[in-house]
Amino acid sequence: MEVFKQVYLRLILIILELFYVLTGGLVIFIVMELLWPGIILAYFNLNWALILWIIAGIVILYLNNGVIKNNK
Amino acid sequence: MNNKIFKLRIILWSILGITVLWFFFMAIVPSGKISYTYYPGENNYFIKKLTPAERVEYGEGIVKIIGDPAYFSLQTPRRFEKAKLTMKYKIAGTGRCYTPAECGSIIEAGILTDKKIWQYNLEPIENSALDYLMERWHMIREKNIVLLQKNKKYEKISDFLKTPPLSEKIAVYNYDFKNEFLLKNYKAGEGITINKPLRGAYQIYTYLKNEDLDFDFSIFDLNRNKDADDFDLYLHYNGQIIASRHLDDDGNITEDGKISGLKKIKLSVPNLPEGIYRIELKANNDLVTKEIKTKQNKLSFLDKIWLFDKAGENITLYTDSKEIYISTINPGRLQDIKVNGENLAIKETYKQFSLRTKEKISEIKLKKDDLILAGGGVFSFATSSLINSSLKKVDINFNSEDAEYIIAEYKQPREEVGWRIAEAEFDLTNAYSEKNKFNFLISVPGLRADDNIQDSVIIKEIKINVEGRNLWKFLSKFI
Numbered sequence: 001m002e003v004f005k006q007v008y009l010r011l012i013l014i015i016l017e018l019f020y021v022l023t024g025g026l027v028i029f030i031v032m033e034l035l036w037p038g039i040i041l042a043y044f045n046l047n048w049a050l051i052l053w054i055i056a057g058i059v060i061l062y063l064n065n066g067v068i069k070n071n072k
Numbered sequence: 073m074n075n076k077i078f079k080l081r082i083i084l085w086s087i088l089g090i091t092v093l094w095f096f097f098m099a100i101v102p103s104g105k106i107s108y109t110y111y112p113g114e115n116n117y118f119i120k121k122l123t124p125a126e127r128v129e130y131g132e133g134i135v136k137i138i139g140d141p142a143y144f145s146l147q148t149p150r151r152f153e154k155a156k157l158t159m160k161y162k163i164a165g166t167g168r169c170y171t172p173a174e175c176g177s178i179i180e181a182g183i184l185t186d187k188k189i190w191q192y193n194l195e196p197i198e199n200s201a202l203d204y205l206m207e208r209w210h211m212i213r214e215k216n217i218v219l220l221q222k223n224k225k226y227e228k229i230s231d232f233l234k235t236p237p238l239s240e241k242i243a244v245y246n247y248d249f250k251n252e253f254l255l256k257n258y259k260a261g262e263g264i265t266i267n268k269p270l271r272g273a274y275q276i277y278t279y280l281k282n283e284d285l286d287f288d289f290s291i292f293d294l295n296r297n298k299d300a301d302d303f304d305l306y307l308h309y310n311g312q313i314i315a316s317r318h319l320d321d322d323g324n325i326t327e328d329g330k331i332s333g334l335k336k337i338k339l340s341v342p343n344l345p346e347g348i349y350r351i352e353l354k355a356n357n358d359l360v361t362k363e364i365k366t367k368q369n370k371l372s373f374l375d376k377i378w379l380f381d382k383a384g385e386n387i388t389l390y391t392d393s394k395e396i397y398i399s400t401i402n403p404g405r406l407q408d409i410k411v412n413g414e415n416l417a418i419k420e421t422y423k424q425f426s427l428r429t430k431e432k433i434s435e436i437k438l439k440k441d442d443l444i445l446a447g448g449g450v451f452s453f454a455t456s457s458l459i460n461s462s463l464k465k466v467d468i469n470f471n472s473e474d475a476e477y478i479i480a481e482y483k484q485p486r487e488e489v490g491w492r493i494a495e496a497e498f499d500l501t502n503a504y505s506e507k508n509k510f511n512f513l514i515s516v517p518g519l520r521a522d523d524n525i526q527d528s529v530i531i532k533e534i535k536i537n538v539e540g541r542n543l544w545k546f547l548s549k550f551i
Contacts, residue, residue, distance in 0.1 A: 013077050014080065017077060017080050017081050017084055020081075021081075021087075021088055024085070024088060025088045025091070028088070028092060029095075032092070032095065036099060036149075037507070038099075038117065038147065039095050039096070039098075039149065041117060042098070042099075042117040042118065042147075042149065043095065043117075
């Protein structure tokens with residue numbers, strides 16, 4: 001049970017880190033795209049990053065019942 | 073735990089950092105060289121798909137061009153100076169032929185150089201008439217310059233250029249052959265006045281001998297389109313611009329349809345040597361030339377002429393074009409046209425109707441005006457004013473009996489497992505672009521979408537290698 005709890009906690013923390021980096025990435029990419037049109041969209045569809053970011057956000061909101069706060 | 077999460081954080085942000093650097097690397101192109109490839113059917117940011125829909129058909133990994141011309145665009149992340157287009161294609165269908173005596177197939181690729189007059193700089197992709205003759209006539213090749221001789225006379229291309237044969241015996245393709253064009257028995261006359269209004273851009277051939285060049289143009293602005301309607305006049309001699317005039321817009325850049333007052337522009341140049349001169353009027357379709365008055369005796373319109381809808385009725389024109397294309401955008405000007413007595417019905421607007429003729433000079437009788445006439449020759453309002461210094465061109469109307477010598481800048485496409493691969497190079501510094509977006513076309517003269525012939529040009533791949541300044545050269549400017 002303790003092992004399961006550890007894995008569960010680690011997963012939440014990984015998703016949280018992913019959420020942070022996706023947030024930063026999205027902001028950087030959008031600013032880059034605004035300053036130099038096509039620099040990102042030529043190679044990468046930002047919608048995918050946005051979808052992943054939303055999913056990560058929802059998962060964190062759903063799973064995080066004070067778990068992260070207590071274990072940080 | 074915290075240590076592991078910290079490591080993960082470092083890794084994730086490093087990946088993001090590397091990704092950002094990679095995006096900058098791909099946009100800056102530090103080496104100055106990059107290649108973009110388009111496979112039909114895929115979404116490509118750099119090379120957009122071929123249009124218009126009515127002249128292209130998409131299939132599994134291919135696109136068929138079924139009507140001439142088709143367009144596509146190239147979006148580059150920054151400025152480049154040169155582009156090399158490589159096209160993988162094949163010609164399909166029953167309607168096309170492969171001997172110059174029959175019809176020949178020509179494929180050319182072009183880049184838009186002037187948006188005002190929709191001028192494209194065309195480069196050859198394939199010329200089947202030339203390919204056919206290259207196997208049968210005596211050929212001398214020096215790099216991309218080819219000299220074909222029906223009967224061998226010249227050993228080198230330089231010999232041919234030094235002592236060329238009579239111009240009637242020469243045909244050219246994609247080559248600027250400087251031939252001295254002089255008219256025997258020419259005498260300066262009383263001049264010509266053309267009072268048939270002409271719409272948009274045009275080019276004039278005229279001839280001078282012991283006289284001053286003197287042209288008066290009367291022009292008005294229709295103001296039917298939004299853009300500023302300024303225009304430029306250029307006088308060309310031996311491929312060089314020797315004089316120019318510019319006239320600004322009338323101040324009305326709206327599309328209110330208010331016709332401007334008449335503007336007069338004079339092009340007068342004294343002491344010019346004897347020879348043929350080309351006057352080019354670069355203007356958009358809002359500008360109408362109401363009258364052209366000249367002291368010269370010869371005046372012909374090169375390639376295209378658009379008679380405005382106040383030109384009148386029962387107009388006769390003459391041309392040396394072997395194929396005449398006529399269209400109108402005015403539903404009230406649909407009509408039957410007589411070309412050397414033969415009927416050519418203009419039944420629809422925005423559609424080009426054509427007729428081939430074997431006559432040296434063809435007479436075109438129009439019942440009504442507002443028609444766009446085009447062809448690979450010149451047009452004039454009188455046979456006496458016809459003049460054309462252009463040599464015969466190896467185009468779809470070329471016949472091997474038409475010439476004894478052909479000089480061309482042409483590289484044959486190579487074959488690769490059932491596909492042909494051809495290359496064409498373009499100068500991007502002279503091309504028209506909007507935010508580094510360049511417009512290209514693929515022209516297949518004679519290919520029509522509505523002729524019920526199952527012919528097409530099938531394209532499998534379009535690759536464009538662009539080349540420009542590298543990062544070090546760019547930075548050295550500031551050091």
